Amino acid sequence: MKKLIPLLLALTLLLSLGSAAIAAEGNSHTYTDSDNTTLDQTITTKIPDNKILWHLEIPAEVVISEGGVEGFQDVKNVKIVIDSGELTDGQKIEASMTYDGTMTMETDDSVQLAYVLSDKTLFNGGNYDDTLETGKAYIVGTKTKDDDTYNAPYAWVLSGEWDMAPSGSYAGTIQYTSELVEANG
Amino acid sequence: MKKILSFLLTLALLCGLGVTAFAEEDTPSTKGKQAVKATVTGDPSWVLVIPADQTIPYLTEETDIVHDDCEINNPKHIPAQSTINASLVHTGVFTLGADTSKTLPFKLNAFGKEVAAGEKVIASQYWSDTHDNQCYNEINIVISRSAWEGADGGVYTTPVTYSSELVSGIDDAADGAPRPVEP
Amino acid sequence: MKKRILCALLLCALLMALSVPAFAAAPPQVQTVSLGIPCTVTVDVGKHGRVSVGGTTYTGASIRAFKVDPGTKLAFVITPDKGYSVSVLTLTGEDVLDRLLDGELDVAVLRDETLLVRFARDTSPSPTPTPTPTLTPTPTQKPAPTPTPAPTQKPAPTPTPAPTPRRFPFGPKTGDESAVSLWAALAAVSALGCAAAAAIWKKKDKK
Numbered sequence: 001m002k003k004l005i006p007l008l009l010a011l012t013l014l015l016s017l018g019s020a021a022i023a024a025e026g027n028s029h030t031y032t033d034s035d036n037t038t039l040d041q042t043i044t045t046k047i048p049d050n051k052i053l054w055h056l057e058i059p060a061e062v063v064i065s066e067g068g069v070e071g072f073q074d075v076k077n078v079k080i081v082i083d084s085g086e087l088t089d090g091q092k093i094e095a096s097m098t099y100d101g102t103m104t105m106e107t108d109d110s111v112q113l114a115y116v117l118s119d120k121t122l123f124n125g126g127n128y129d130d131t132l133e134t135g136k137a138y139i140v141g142t143k144t145k146d147d148d149t150y151n152a153p154y155a156w157v158l159s160g161e162w163d164m165a166p167s168g169s170y171a172g173t174i175q176y177t178s179e180l181v182e183a184n185g
Numbered sequence: 186m187k188k189i190l191s192f193l194l195t196l197a198l199l200c201g202l203g204v205t206a207f208a209e210e211d212t213p214s215t216k217g218k219q220a221v222k223a224t225v226t227g228d229p230s231w232v233l234v235i236p237a238d239q240t241i242p243y244l245t246e247e248t249d250i251v252h253d254d255c256e257i258n259n260p261k262h263i264p265a266q267s268t269i270n271a272s273l274v275h276t277g278v279f280t281l282g283a284d285t286s287k288t289l290p291f292k293l294n295a296f297g298k299e300v301a302a303g304e305k306v307i308a309s310q311y312w313s314d315t316h317d318n319q320c321y322n323e324i325n326i327v328i329s330r331s332a333w334e335g336a337d338g339g340v341y342t343t344p345v346t347y348s349s350e351l352v353s354g355i356d357d358a359a360d361g362a363p364r365p366v367e368p
Numbered sequence: 369m370k371k372r373i374l375c376a377l378l379l380c381a382l383l384m385a386l387s388v389p390a391f392a393a394a395p396p397q398v399q400t401v402s403l404g405i406p407c408t409v410t411v412d413v414g415k416h417g418r419v420s421v422g423g424t425t426y427t428g429a430s431i432r433a434f435k436v437d438p439g440t441k442l443a444f445v446i447t448p449d450k451g452y453s454v455s456v457l458t459l460t461g462e463d464v465l466d467r468l469l470d471g472e473l474d475v476a477v478l479r480d481e482t483l484l485v486r487f488a489r490d491t492s493p494s495p496t497p498t499p500t501p502t503l504t505p506t507p508t509q510k511p512a513p514t515p516t517p518a519p520t521q522k523p524a525p526t527p528t529p530a531p532t533p534r535r536f537p538f539g540p541k542t543g544d545e546s547a548v549s550l551w552a553a554l555a556a557v558s559a560l561g562c563a564a565a566a567a568i569w570k571k572k573d574k575k
Contacts, residue, residue: 055214056216061219062221110265155221163259163261166225166264167228168224174218176217176219238399239401289405342400345398345399
């Protein structure tokens with residue numbers, strides 16, 4: 001038994017090193033055969049010219065306070081970041097948002113607290129009641145060759161909803177997606 | 186030596202597992218989620234509204250003293266799955282001014298049943314799941330004809346005391362009817 | 369030490385449990401339900417006067433009752449006969465003579481009430497009237513008509529003398545008008561008392 005334990009531990013060590021090798025990125029693998037010679041396999045990929053790669057920087061969480069209106073501007077707003085390629089005239093990347101307007105109590109998911117989002121354009125001088133429809137996609141950011149524009153929404157909870165809510169912590173999510181849009185013609 | 190070797194191999198095993206775990210990448214994406222949060226604080230509170238003082242006309246044998254006028258208003262931060270019950274109690278006698286020796290007895294009936302003096306009867310309910318307030322109107326003071334005619338002349342009064350409390354759980358409707366359903 | 373900590377924790381838990389009902393209940397409120405039973409008003413009027421209320425007059429030596437709703441305000445007008453005045457005025461046993469103003473008593477009826485009125489002869493003597501002076505006419509003026517003399521009142525009847533109490537048959541005439549027989553009876557009782565005391569004292573001596 002005493003001799004068996006070190007053997008088992010050695011086998012386990014070899015396995016873990018192997019998995020570490022698999023987890024590492026790379027386009028080439030090095031094999032060692034029994035003659036102790038090395039063979040390199042090279043895998044190459046070809047990226048088409050002007051292929052645009054981008055990602056969304058999802059903003060930090062938004063915390064709504066009682067009676068407060070929380071704006072999504074600056075660090076709380078989504079950003080479109082180009083990873084590779086360049087946008088041409090007529091191309092744009094649009095980031096859109098959908099929300100369900102519901103936060104759920106963390107200790108009891110049957111208890112919900114409703115909130116609303118309003119488009120910045122509407123909020124500034126618009127009607128307070130012109131909130132964004134839940135489940136519908138709204139464009140919150142557009143990136144073109146020369147320009148970035150963002151519409152940061154605002155979030156709040158109606159006072160009646162706040163009073164009715166049992167005390168506790170609530171959380172909900174806003175979904176973001178983005179796509180590359182080609183101009184017609 | 187063997188012990189040291191065993192220890193080192195165990196450590197290597199743990200590190201290997203750790204590497205495997207870290208191998209999951211957090212790659213940037215063209216979509217994602219953002220959290221929206223809020224924290225609600227405050228003790229449960231509400232306002233109890235009771236029926237106005239009332240005068241029973243001479244020789245009237247049955248009088249509704251609540252008639253839908255007991256309300257639970259402005260509830261705030263009522264916990265989920267709880268009920269606010271507003272109740273009343275009675276003394277069973279009217280007294281002639283300050284002369285407690287001169288009395289006129291009565292009975293109180295609620296939802297078709299007699300309620301003893303000092304016993305609570307629910308006059309209004311609020312349920313946190315439907316946010317609905319049900320007020321009741323089948324709570325009657327009953328004075329017999331003989332009691333009317335046997336009493337000395339004068340103005341008699343009786344106190345009806347209302348109180349309310351928050352209870353855990355969703356209680357049935359006090360009148361036995363199905364609870365109002367949230368539209 | 370462990371027991372003390374445990375007791376302290378249990379006490380804290382108890383205090384917290386007691387505080388929960390305080391937050392979860394509202395203070396009690398009272399609805400007052402009232403009713404009115406018609407009140408019986410009894411008017412007991414003695415001789416030599418009358419009482420009027422609500423258009424009805426109750427004359428002397430009568431007891432009458434009527435009903436009013438509680439809270440009704442009544443004005444009793446009490447009129448003694450000539451030569452009499454109100455001697456007793458009570459409302460359900462309470463003396464209200466000092467509330468009688470210009471012959472009227474105001475009552476707010478809140479319960480069954482009994483008004484008792486008694487009259488007594490007015491004992492204060494009536495004053496003799498002074499004659500009016502006659503005017504002497506001036507020469508230049510037309511003679512003023514001679515005024516008719518004021519009618520003289522009928523003289524007050526002389527009061528009948530109080531009857532003299534009967535005197536002990538062979539007693540002298542003195543200024544003391546009290547009943548002598550009563551004093552005699554008192555003297556007899558005293559004598560009997562003394563005799564009894566003497567007898568008792570003698571018996572004690574023999575022992």
